[in-house]
Amino acid sequence: MTENYGIALLYATVSVVLLAVLLQLARLLRPKEMRPETDQGRQIKYKTYECGIEIEGDSWIQFNIRFYVVALIFIIFDVEALLLFPWAVVFTDIGMIAFVEMLIFLGILALGLAYAWRKGDLAWVKQSAKNAGGRYHNAETERVL
Amino acid sequence: MDTIASLKYIIPELLLTALIVVVIVMDLLLRKGKESRAGYLTLWGSLLILAYLIFSPAEIHSLFEGTVVMDPFARFFKIVAMAALVLTVWVTFYTESLRSYFRSEFWILLLIANLGIFLLVSSIDLLMIYLSFELLSLMSYILTAYLLKDPRSNEASLKYLIYGAFSSGLMLFGFTWLYGLTGTLRIDEIHSAFQNGLLDGNGLALVVSFILIIAGLGYKIAAVPFHFWSPDVYEGAPTPFAAFLSVAPKAAGFALLIRILNLVFSGEGALSSEFWKIIPETNWTLFVAILSVASMTLGNFVALQQTGIKRLLAYSSIAHAGYMLMAVVVLSQAGISAVMYYFIVYLLMNFGAFFTAIAVENKSGDDKIASFAGLGYRAPLLGLMMTLFLFSLTGLPPTAGFIGKFNIFASVIQAGNHWYWLAVVGILNSVVSLWYYARVIITMYSTNQEFDASPLIVERPLVYILIILAIPTLFLGIYWAPVYDFVLNSLHFFLPI
Numbered sequence: 001m002t003e004n005y006g007i008a009l010l011y012a013t014v015s016v017v018l019l020a021v022l023l024q025l026a027r028l029l030r031p032k033e034m035r036p037e038t039d040q041g042r043q044i045k046y047k048t049y050e051c052g053i054e055i056e057g058d059s060w061i062q063f064n065i066r067f068y069v070v071a072l073i074f075i076i077f078d079v080e081a082l083l084l085f086p087w088a089v090v091f092t093d094i095g096m097i098a099f100v101e102m103l104i105f106l107g108i109l110a111l112g113l114a115y116a117w118r119k120g121d122l123a124w125v126k127q128s129a130k131n132a133g134g135r136y137h138n139a140e141t142e143r144v145l
Numbered sequence: 146m147d148t149i150a151s152l153k154y155i156i157p158e159l160l161l162t163a164l165i166v167v168v169i170v171m172d173l174l175l176r177k178g179k180e181s182r183a184g185y186l187t188l189w190g191s192l193l194i195l196a197y198l199i200f201s202p203a204e205i206h207s208l209f210e211g212t213v214v215m216d217p218f219a220r221f222f223k224i225v226a227m228a229a230l231v232l233t234v235w236v237t238f239y240t241e242s243l244r245s246y247f248r249s250e251f252w253i254l255l256l257i258a259n260l261g262i263f264l265l266v267s268s269i270d271l272l273m274i275y276l277s278f279e280l281l282s283l284m285s286y287i288l289t290a291y292l293l294k295d296p297r298s299n300e301a302s303l304k305y306l307i308y309g310a311f312s313s314g315l316m317l318f319g320f321t322w323l324y325g326l327t328g329t330l331r332i333d334e335i336h337s338a339f340q341n342g343l344l345d346g347n348g349l350a351l352v353v354s355f356i357l358i359i360a361g362l363g364y365k366i367a368a369v370p371f372h373f374w375s376p377d378v379y380e381g382a383p384t385p386f387a388a389f390l391s392v393a394p395k396a397a398g399f400a401l402l403i404r405i406l407n408l409v410f411s412g413e414g415a416l417s418s419e420f421w422k423i424i425p426e427t428n429w430t431l432f433v434a435i436l437s438v439a440s441m442t443l444g445n446f447v448a449l450q451q452t453g454i455k456r457l458l459a460y461s462s463i464a465h466a467g468y469m470l471m472a473v474v475v476l477s478q479a480g481i482s483a484v485m486y487y488f489i490v491y492l493l494m495n496f497g498a499f500f501t502a503i504a505v506e507n508k509s510g511d512d513k514i515a516s517f518a519g520l521g522y523r524a525p526l527l528g529l530m531m532t533l534f535l536f537s538l539t540g541l542p543p544t545a546g547f548i549g550k551f552n553i554f555a556s557v558i559q560a561g562n563h564w565y566w567l568a569v570v571g572i573l574n575s576v577v578s579l580w581y582y583a584r585v586i587i588t589m590y591s592t593n594q595e596f597d598a599s600p601l602i603v604e605r606p607l608v609y610i611l612i613i614l615a616i617p618t619l620f621l622g623i624y625w626a627p628v629y630d631f632v633l634n635s636l637h638f639f640l641p642i
Contacts, residue, residue, distance in 0.1 A: 097149055108166065111170065
């Protein structure tokens with residue numbers, strides 16, 4: 001029982017020490033003038049914190065929505081690859097059933113790709129809604145894109 | 146039972162999955178303007194699955210290494226959800242507001258949501274419960290935002306998403322407490338662990354986990370104080386989906402609530418005896434009773450001030466969650482069967498009220514109660530049926546709603562005199578609810594107001610759907626024995642040995 005609390009105490013101590021060390025290290029690197037009263041300080045203090053580096057440009061720009069679609073499709077196949085590795089390891093133990101199961105799984109994933117394809121989400125340069133089979137996009141979204 | 150051997154017992158789920166795949170493939174092959182064919186396929190496919198479910202044997206099996214169970218209790222709630230799905234899909238063809246968004250995705254997402262419900266009502270593994278819970282929730286968020294150009298729909302979906310993510314996170318946290326206490330994810334093993342005295346001195350941890358889990362489930366069944374999403378979502382969502390949302394996920398939430406309360410938070414011999422015992426360390430029944438009273442009272446009193454029919458029905462559905470919780474609190478066979486019977490009745494009358502609202506909305510373009518003015522003269526049959534549904538929602542004889550409520554109150558009174566106060570609160574609340582339901586009826590029939598006297602033409606099939614709902618609403622108030630027998634036969638749980 002007591003050892004468990006010991007672990008918790010160790011964990012808390014390490015967290016605090018690590019945080020203190022890291023903050024001190026950051027102090028060596030970060031911009032010195034942080035007081036908002038000064039001009040230089042105001043420039044830095046009132047900026048959005050991203051990852052510690054001074055930001056460049058405005059984040060309020062329009063991203064193309066297609067990046068998201070491509071990223072989503074990528075994730076589907078990323079996860080698929082992840083599942084294929086353990087499957088391949090135990091494949092010989094299970095045999096035919098594993099093969100059929102994976103075929104069904106891949107079939108459903110392929111259906112997802114076919115869906116994206118048919119709805120015109122794979123075409124980077126959008127054709128007009130009429131001949132792309134892209135009834136997914138109406139005239140209004142076309143204009144926004 | 147291992148994975149392969151389990152497959153032959155989950156035929157409804159497999160059929161539903163196959164239907165989803167087939168509808169997607171069909172959607173990809175269909176030409177523009179022919180989307181409704183995918184909808185008809187969904188309708189017929191779901192009807193077949195419903196028929197299969199009704200005629201499938203009522204057996205108890207533990208499947209997939211004990212993560213999923215097939216029992217009559219789960220089958221009952223699957224039938225309720227599937228019937229709700231069939232009606233929802235059917236009515237989409239006659240909903241004006243959905244016309245400009247007629248795409249197969251609506252039906253596909255509904256089917257996937259229903260698959261989530263199927264899994265939710267039959268899983269007994271905490272991870273499986275969470276997974277199917279999220280499957281249902283995610284589909285609900287998308288379907289709520291289905292009216293892309295309607296800002297109310299988008300707003301509703303965002304609120305729903307934020308609220309839902311938060312409460313399912315709380316529920317997951319509650320699950321981790323249970324896991325921490327017992328070291329297992331299967332709720333039947335958690336039950337055995339508690340019986341074996343693992344709980345000694347851990348009563349407080351159990352209370353914390355109970356409250357966290359109730360937060361997640363309370364959100365699904367829209368019980369106060371976890372109800373805030375429901376009026377906005379019902380108002381913003383496409384009306385057929387709002388109807389679905391008010392019955393099917395609520396049924397799934399209740400099924401899960403009953404299963405978890407029965408297996409995890411009850412003493413030995415739960416449900417094999419007439420009354421379940423509670424675990425001495427925690428007296429959680431009072432907590433659920435407070436939830437029930439709060440839901441009833443707040444739902445009914447806030448409904449008094451509503452001017453929109455969908456918001457009114459949303460608050461009425463919160464109040465109904467309160468009535469049904471009342472029968473869960475007493476922890477008896479009679480209470481659970483009353484809840485199950487009430488869901489059949491609630492499906493009929495609530496869908497009836499929502500679908501009448503669709504018929505009116507098709508013409509008026511809004512969901513104001515004022516649009517119902519003169520409905521009793523403009524469409525006499527519609528007005529008559531709406532009156533029946535609203536009387537049934539109030540619980541007036543001779544409608545099905547009366548029998549449903551009577552069963553609930555009877556089970557509460559049967560549970561002993563320490564619950565009498567709950568029954569009294571429930572009955573007083575029913576009286577309050579009469580006022581706002583009657584207000585709609587008065588709007589429909591009053592001649593002291595100006596209204597467009599031209600006859601309201603309703604599409605024939607929509608009238609047929611309403612008649613199909615109205616007949617059992619009346620009939621079950623007069624002769625309910627076969628349905629009640631079916632409910633009693635469905636009251637068999639998977640119990641840990």
